[in-house]
Amino acid sequence: MAKKSLSYHDRFTRAMLANPRVIEEFFRKNLPDQVRDSLDFSSIQLQQESFIGDNLKTQIVDLLYKADFHGRPGFLYLLIEHASKADPLLPFRLLKYIVAIMEHHLKTTETKELPLVYPLILYTGKRPYNHTVDLFDLFPKEDRDMARETLMSPYHLVDLTQVSDNELRMHLWYGTMAQVLKHIYDEDIYPFFKVLIEPLKVIEVQGEESYINTIVTYVMGFGETPHQEDLYKVVKTLKTVDEEKLMTLAEYLKPKIYQRGIEQGLEQGLEKGLEKGLEQGLAEGAEKSKIEIARSMLVKGTDTEFIMSVTGLSQEEITKLMN
Known part of the structure; x- marks a missing residue:
């Protein structure tokens, strides 16, 4: 029964978020000002690709939208979580999906420039989401500053x-x-x-x-x-x-x-x-x-x-x- 209800949930969510009016209103309401102001809403197009593993498809819906930011191609990635229990490693999982989207873009366009991928999470669980959405909170407290500096700074090159x-x-x-x-x-x-x-x-x-x-x-x-x-x-x-x-x-x-x-x-x-x-x-x-x-x-x-x-x-x- 659970799988059936999740399948209905999946179909319902995908159908609603394929509607152009729902898409525009959702993103206008939920995107931060800087992203919203750079986005050409008329360019938003739902893509067919999915980047989640088969083992999670009964718990998660992911929708990828191609869009132009300041006239340049990029993506809006919407992850819809409707699992009964929230995943504490969600920020790490989301990072992997973003990298997969970038890799797919590089392969299909043969470009050398990475696209902007802006991720959003729409959580529809039974209880409020009570885990962090900050990737660096997943590191031990003593390592967080170094992790942030390591991952967000230019990489160390020994030439x-x-x-x-x-x-x-x-x-x-x-x-x-x-x-x-x-x-x-x-x-x-x-x-x-x-x-x-x-x-x-x-x-x-x-x-x-x-x-x-x-x-x-x-x-x-x-x-x-x-x-x-x-x-x-x-x-x-x-x-x-x-x-x-x-x-x-x-x-x-x-x-x-x-x-x-x-x-x-x-x-x-x-x-x-x-x-x-x-x-x-x-x-x-x-x-x-x-x-x-x-x-x-x-x-x-x-x-x-x-x-x-x-x-x-x-x-x-x-x-x-x-x-």
Whole structure:
């Protein structure tokens, strides 16, 4: 009986709030002055999209109206709550719906500008709504000011292109990693790595073999240099780098089959003529190549942990290749 009554409630609410006169009067009555004054009421159009999950559709109605604010496209989002018990996390749920609306707008219009989405909640429960409608009240009291500042301020960007190497060298662990990320696209990685070898030796003394191997794998796998032999000689000065593993890297990490896989991926993506196709083609080509590399390394007897670090394949995927 409850589901039936909610279904009637849903149909009634949708029918009423699809009526242009009801829509205009409702928004004129309930919008704040600033929003109301910027809104072109003649532009309001009910949309078909819904952004609530199926599990909540017996408790909630959501209506999306496209509208112009100061001549620019935006949305009015009306969430109608007719559940018997109010949801204390409603502000968080509403935030997710707003983000979903923005994402849908970006996909359908292919624009790079976010639309204004003004949310309203029409609560029709049996008792007065007794929870907060402020998102930041959902955080612990001690964290609310920081949460507000974090979410409502410009995000913190660490742009390594604007940080000097000298500044990064002041921080051994983070700084070494950051320098590698900063220089990995150098046309020739060798001059940078010759300088990097000294902090790597300091780290090596502290017994961080995994850290060293991760950096060496990354640099040799993705860095470019016409001085490969010189690069190998410098890497070999690190005592924790196994020479057999080093030669495995040289032989397998950038073989022709890997390049061929990338080229096949590009070709497949371009044939599809869509960005999505290109991305999928690249991913499929690279994935096939990683599997070929892993198979070759297994034949050579390379240990699985090293294969995992080089190819990015999981233990389960490598085990399947062994069978």
